[in-house]
Amino acid sequence: MLDSASMIARVEEILDAHKGMEGALLPILHAVQAEFGHVPEAALPVIAEALVITKAEAAGVMSFYHDFREKPAGRHVLKLCRAESCKSVGADALADHARGKLGLDWHETSKDGAVTLEPIFCLGLCACGPAALVDGKLVGRLDAAKLDAIIGGLK
Amino acid sequence: MTLKIYLPLDSAAVALGADEVAAAVLAEAKARGVAVELIRNGSRGMVWLEPLAEVVTQAGRMAFGPMEPSDVAGLFGDLAKHPKALGLTEELPWMKGQTRLTFARVGVVDPLSLADYVAHGGLEGLKRAVTMTAPEMVAEVTNSGLRGRGGAGFPTGIKWKTVSEAKGDRKYIVCNADEGDSATFADRMLMEGDPLTLIEGMAIAGLACGAEKGFVYIRSEYPVAIAVMQAALDVARAGGILGDVLGSGRHFDMEVRVGAGAYVCGEETSLLNSLEGKRGIVRAKPPLPALEGFMGKPTVVNNVISLASVPVIFAKGAEFYKGFGLGRSRGTIPLQIAGNVKFGGLYEVAFGLSLGDIVDKIGGGTLTGRPVKAVQVGGPLGAYFPRSLFDTPFGYEEFAGKEGLIGHAGLTVFDDSADMLGMARFAMEFCAIESCGKCTPCRIGAVRGVETVDRIARGDAEAKPLLIDLCQTMKSGSLCALGGFTPYPVMSALTHFPDDFAAKEAAE
Numbered sequence: 001m002l003d004s005a006s007m008i009a010r011v012e013e014i015l016d017a018h019k020g021m022e023g024a025l026l027p028i029l030h031a032v033q034a035e036f037g038h039v040p041e042a043a044l045p046v047i048a049e050a051l052v053i054t055k056a057e058a059a060g061v062m063s064f065y066h067d068f069r070e071k072p073a074g075r076h077v078l079k080l081c082r083a084e085s086c087k088s089v090g091a092d093a094l095a096d097h098a099r100g101k102l103g104l105d106w107h108e109t110s111k112d113g114a115v116t117l118e119p120i121f122c123l124g125l126c127a128c129g130p131a132a133l134v135d136g137k138l139v140g141r142l143d144a145a146k147l148d149a150i151i152g153g154l155k
Numbered sequence: 156m157t158l159k160i161y162l163p164l165d166s167a168a169v170a171l172g173a174d175e176v177a178a179a180v181l182a183e184a185k186a187r188g189v190a191v192e193l194i195r196n197g198s199r200g201m202v203w204l205e206p207l208a209e210v211v212t213q214a215g216r217m218a219f220g221p222m223e224p225s226d227v228a229g230l231f232g233d234l235a236k237h238p239k240a241l242g243l244t245e246e247l248p249w250m251k252g253q254t255r256l257t258f259a260r261v262g263v264v265d266p267l268s269l270a271d272y273v274a275h276g277g278l279e280g281l282k283r284a285v286t287m288t289a290p291e292m293v294a295e296v297t298n299s300g301l302r303g304r305g306g307a308g309f310p311t312g313i314k315w316k317t318v319s320e321a322k323g324d325r326k327y328i329v330c331n332a333d334e335g336d337s338a339t340f341a342d343r344m345l346m347e348g349d350p351l352t353l354i355e356g357m358a359i360a361g362l363a364c365g366a367e368k369g370f371v372y373i374r375s376e377y378p379v380a381i382a383v384m385q386a387a388l389d390v391a392r393a394g395g396i397l398g399d400v401l402g403s404g405r406h407f408d409m410e411v412r413v414g415a416g417a418y419v420c421g422e423e424t425s426l427l428n429s430l431e432g433k434r435g436i437v438r439a440k441p442p443l444p445a446l447e448g449f450m451g452k453p454t455v456v457n458n459v460i461s462l463a464s465v466p467v468i469f470a471k472g473a474e475f476y477k478g479f480g481l482g483r484s485r486g487t488i489p490l491q492i493a494g495n496v497k498f499g500g501l502y503e504v505a506f507g508l509s510l511g512d513i514v515d516k517i518g519g520g521t522l523t524g525r526p527v528k529a530v531q532v533g534g535p536l537g538a539y540f541p542r543s544l545f546d547t548p549f550g551y552e553e554f555a556g557k558e559g560l561i562g563h564a565g566l567t568v569f570d571d572s573a574d575m576l577g578m579a580r581f582a583m584e585f586c587a588i589e590s591c592g593k594c595t596p597c598r599i600g601a602v603r604g605v606e607t608v609d610r611i612a613r614g615d616a617e618a619k620p621l622l623i624d625l626c627q628t629m630k631s632g633s634l635c636a637l638g639g640f641t642p643y644p645v646m647s648a649l650t651h652f653p654d655d656f657a658a659k660e661a662a663e
Contacts, residue, residue: 022431022449022450023412023430023431023432023433023449023450024432025432025433026412026413026414026415026429026430026432027412027413029415030375030413030415051432060434061432061433061434064417064434064435064436064591065414065415065416065417065435066415066416066417067375067414067415067416068415083337083535083585084337084338084494084531084534084535084567084578084581085337085338085493085565085567087578087581088494088495088567088568088569088570088573089494089495089522120376120416121335121337121418121585121588121589122335122336122337122339122376123166123170123376123377124166124167124334124339124340124343124376124377125166125167125340126337126338126339126340126491126493126494126499126565126567127167127202127203127340127491127492127493127494127496127499127500128167128170128171128202128203128205128499129493129494131170136378138166138169138170138379139170140167140170140171141170141171
């Protein structure tokens with residue numbers, strides 16, 4: 001775990017890299033999350049001060065968007081598409097299968113910290129669903145066997 | 156002799172194993188001591204054949220698919236005997252039936268090769284544009300009949316004219332690449348397969364409107380498109396498309412911005428707030444973004460496909476483009492055929508095909524082989540069409556006339572196992588999750604909608620008129636299309652598939 005002084009130092013480097021950018025808050029939040037796996041609460045006042053907005057505004061923006069996390073996710077993130085095209089080819093049954101197999105509901109992380117299960121609404125893989133995103137890797141034509149193999153590999 | 160092989164970097168191809176096939180190609184070439192040039196191109200749009208490899212032969216590009224790593228060795232032998240051989244790509248029925256104007260280069264070229272781009276007609280539009288005055292450029296777009304391909308169908312030329320004539324020390328071109336609708340992937344395919352076309356279209360928009368800065372707002376769910384667009388910006392700058400545009404003395408440059416998982420940011424005013432670093436809350440209109448958009452400055456907000464259709468309009472002329480289509484829907488539309496369908500993918504064609512021809516003839520019916528029950532046209536905010544409406548021609552007004560919309564031209568096919576009450580409930584649930592919260596009909600209505608559908612499912616007969624009333628309120632009282640159009644899937648499910656709502660009552 002990073003100590004807070006070096007975390008703040010890194011956040012300040014990110015802020016420097018975004019100086020002068022119009023509407024920089026989302027790019028900054030993305031960069032902070034890419035660095036730490038989440039947006040640490042202690043980073044928000046630093047970001048807010050640099051952008052001359054209140055901490056409440058920064059927190060409000062962060063909480064609006066599904067992508068930004070307050071806490072780190074599990075070691076692996078399994079995102080299953082829940083949108084219509086994937087539903088038309090059995091995404092609901094697959095989602096139930098995954099939830100049962102992992103013992104997790106949406107947005108939950110397994111007790112050993114291995115997997116976070118999340119819904120996603122469309123990866124643009126609508127002609128080869130059901131689709132999933134496993135730690136950033138796209139998967140199409142998912143079925144129960146493929147899903148079991150994927151889940152088995154998430155340690 | 157070097158063996159030249161094309162294999163898509165397109166997300167759909169990658170999701171079906173294209174990277175593994177690519178690795179196998181390189182390994183096989185090395186083992187055989189054969190020189191191979193592997194080009195990662197966009198997808199030809201035949202998703203059921205992905206990963207689709209193409210080998211360059213004297214007769215043309217030969218297609219093979221769907222490829223698995225074990226099929227790779229055969230590409231180094233007698234091609235005609237390869238078990239996955241499909242023939243020449245350009246001769247495949249799916250390709251021959253299309254009119255590819257916007258997608259002419261997608262799947263054909265190396266997405267990041269400017270030389271390839273120019274060799275296939277790229278930059279011809281921009282070269283013509285730099286010789287024209289701004290009003291001439293705006294008139295060209297107006298005359299082409301191009302309408303917003305994002306869904307609203309607003310005439311692109313009128314939007315450009317407003318921005319072009321607006322006073323402002325700075326103006327902006329914003330490309331809406333927040334393609335969040337299920338069944339749509341045309342923006343993604345275009346950005347992954349031919350990003351320079353979008354850049355050229357935005358540069359033309361910049362010259363026509365007097366804007367020197369552009370943004371492409373891409374959803375975070377599209378990592379491949381983001382990476383390709385970023386790389387393409389460098390290619391475009393080095394090639395003189397961006398910066399001092401083709402040495403014309405007029406400047407335009409642009410940036411890629413990444414969304415953060417909010418569906419509502421596909422709505423233009425919400426997108427502008429997000430670009431400004433705010434919550435993606437919808438703005439009331441007026442003021443129009445064309446007058447007070449990004450940072451309060453005059454701003455064009457156009458969809459990817461609208462902007463990517465601009466180069467061909469300038470290269471071949473407004474009259475050429477306008478010559479395709481029907482009624483007030485001019486030009487071509489990239490249909491995205493998705494869901495439970497045998498032949499899914501992207502099919503660019505002039506407006507006017509009937510829904511039935513698209514689903515049955517081009518799509519080949521359902522993947523499961525069961526009867527088609529419903530087709531949702533236009534994404535999560537689009538109506539469910541039953542077979543009885545399959546004669547509806549594909550056009551903006553034609554679909555509006557049937558209480559539907561073409562949206563971004565995505566079609567999700569469902570077989571007879573679909574539960575339409577469940578789909579109506581999902582539409583409300585999705586709206587509740589994604590509502591920005593600014594207006595009451597959407598914020599509260601969607602939650603009440605889920606509850607009301609649940610009451611119908613439990614057999615509460617009084618809930619049905621309540622749902623209809625709620626839909627009317629949401630439709631007329633919401634600030635934007637999220638709350639305003641969620642009633643389309645709900646009402647169409649209820650109207651066209653009453654048995655799915657009645658059967659549950661009887662079962663109670």
